[in-house]
Amino acid sequence: MVSISPKPVPLPGSGEEEKERVTAPAAAAPERPAEKPGEKAAGTAPAKARAVKTVFEYRGAGKKVVLAGSFSVWRELPMSRRDGAWRTEAYIFPGTYTYHFMVDGRRTADPGKPKAPTGDSIVTVE
8 A cells, every 4th residue: 555645835936035924933912901891902803792691480380391482593492390480591692582482382472571473472681
């Protein structure tokens, strides 16, 4: 069996100056002033949005309750019963979403929450 090792191919126009540019140590970055908590440094990109822990609770009868919402692409999230209420937590990015509970296989809106035209409940995460 013959083994062939790949050989690097030089880039077009690569000469000694290209080698020096690649191997030369990077110039020291200018020192930035210290930031105070909650402040953005000048010229930096905006901070990425972080998912927020959001608690959903259903107080009602049922043998099995799950949560489904646009924030989970309608994938059902299991809920557990504790102290007479069904609860689950979901980490959701800031925004407005629709959701509903599936109580024993029946779609149920969250009582007392705003409703979308589809009949689903609305949650706004900030």
